[in-house]
Structures are given as C-alpha cells and as structure tokens.
Amino acid sequence: MPAPLVFTHYGDPDYLAFTLAQAKASNPERRCILLGDDLNQETARSAGWEHIEYRELCSSKRDTFNARFFWIQGISHNPVKGGEDWLRFVSERFFCLEAFLVNERIESFWHFDSDTMILHDLSIYERELADSGFDAFTLCNDxxxxxxxxxxxxxxxxxxxxxxxxxxxxxxxxxxxxxxxxPTHAYTEMEAFCRYREKCSVSTTQLSSFFSDRNIWFDDCMCQDHGFQFVNAPRLGKKIKNFYSDKNGRICCQQMDGSIYEFATINCSWVSTDVYAWIASERLGCASVCVKLADSLGKSLRSYCVDLVVAVARFLFYRSRSLFRRFAG
Structure with a gap:
C-alpha cells in the first residue's frame, strides 16, 4: 500500500483548493489526509481528501510542548498570521502529525507544505526513496x-x-x-530542525536534486533560482523560475547551463492564486505550444483575467470529470 500523503494547515486560503485537487489528481489511488480545522473541512472533502481536526489530535508530548512554548523572536517579527498564532503552529503541527501517525500505526509518509503543487504520481519515486536508507528527505533549502x-x-x-x-x-x-x-526573524520549525540534526545522529538528504540524473526536480521554492533561469514577474512583484509547459502537460525549467528539468512538485510560497491556476490548467496538457508562466503573468489585465477564468474553469471541468469516472467505475 502506498504511503499516505499528509498536509497540515489552518484556515482556507484560495490556493488550498488548487493544491489539494492537484495532489489528488496526480495521486488518485493514494490516501490523502489534511490535518486542518473547521474552515478547510469542506475544501478537503471536495478534493477527495480525508479531513481530521488537528486540534483534536492529542498527546502528552503536545501538552508538554504547549506548556513550554513561547515566542523566541526579534522585536520586528509578527508571530500572528490569519488571526492565529502562526509561530506556535509551524512547530506544533509536527506534534499533531506525530499523534496522527502513531494512532494510525503509519511508519512512513509523504509530507509537503500546503502551498505545494504535486505534479507527479509519487509512486514513481516511493520505492527508491524507501530503499535509500535515509530517515527523511528535506526541502526548503534543506x-x-x-x-x-x-x-x-x-x-x-x-x-x-x-x-x-x-x-x-x-x-x-x-x-x-x-x-x-x-530583529525580523524568529525561532521556527526550520531552525528547530537544523538544531535537531546538530544534536542527533540522523540521516537526511535533499529531495530537490535526488533524481537529477533523470532530469527530475522537486522544487524548494519557485521564488528562488537554485541555478535555474530566473525572470521578472512584475504582476507578482518578484522574480520566479522561468517555468514553461509543453503539449504533454509537463512543467519544466532550464538551468543556467542549459540542462532542462521536469518538475515533480512546485513550491508556490509568496505568489498569487493565478500561479496555481496556471499550473493546474497547463498540467492538463491542453496546450498546443510551449507556454511560459512569466508570459502568462505579463499579459494585459483584461486578457489576463479572461485567461484566469478560463484556466480555472478548465481545471474544475476536468477535475469533476475525473471524480465522476472514479465514482461511476
């Protein structure tokens, strides 16, 4: 049985419907679980995911963590996002995750940030990763x-x-x-993980380039270049990897040395919902020519809005058709 895919998230941002639906479309036979809250329950279930209220996942470790936790941060850092204690949540979610995994007797699993678009069936990579001997793989720049x-x-x-x-x-x-x-930073789960690896004997390696010999890449963050062609996206107010899609729905990017990589996942932190819509639409493989994300974002506002509506409609149509076939079968 494939290892389950687990996301953790509070709230219901616009992008969540895209990431959950895309993950399920790429992994239709895999168990997908969102450890979320009442705000995102309907979004999860509509995408074919199981939904579990993260606040109800209890353990003695979680109780101890919450009793000890307080903000370790600079004076200019904001620990609250979306009306919640974000700084607590980014660490506490791992205690929720552990409680769920232990209760379900799950020995291994897949986990990505909830703003990650999963483009490939993870079964393609699972056996090799499971046999690699590593305790975990890493993203977010390791x-x-x-x-x-x-x-x-x-x-x-x-x-x-x-x-x-x-x-x-x-x-x-x-x-x-x-x-x-x-002063603008804080002690987050990322710093805690780096400290954990310094203290303990643990075997990890970066997932991003693990399959680079096959020209496959798992993205750390689309707003960071990592050796890939990097272009301005004025509508986003930042630079992004120069992604493009081909007629087969593959999302690719070229490195500065000319090597072309197909992306298995794309981390969409710090970008707007239209980027998720573009990825979802192009992943359907409906384009007859190479289509660049940056070009799509650079269109006039009117043309851009029309294309966005069409992209969302196409994605929802093909997604609903896929779900109908599954249930009808």
Missing amino acids: ACPSGYIQTALISEFCKSMIEDYEDRNFIRTSLQNFRSLR
Missing part, C-alpha cells in the same frame, strides 16, 4: 523535513523541540541573537 519521511524521525524531532524550550542557556542566547542581530 531546512525542513519534506517529501518521504519515516515516522520515527518525527517522534525524535518533537522530543528535540521540547528539549530546546527547556534549555535555559539556549533560550537566553537565542533571544539575545534575535533581538540584537535578527
């Missing part, structure tokens, strides 16, 4: 566990985070560092 992960690592990571909040010397030093040198 700063967080992502992709294929062993549950045992999550358990040890949670234990390490509790130790951090019980280490008075570490807390004192960290507070001084953020207040004097990094």
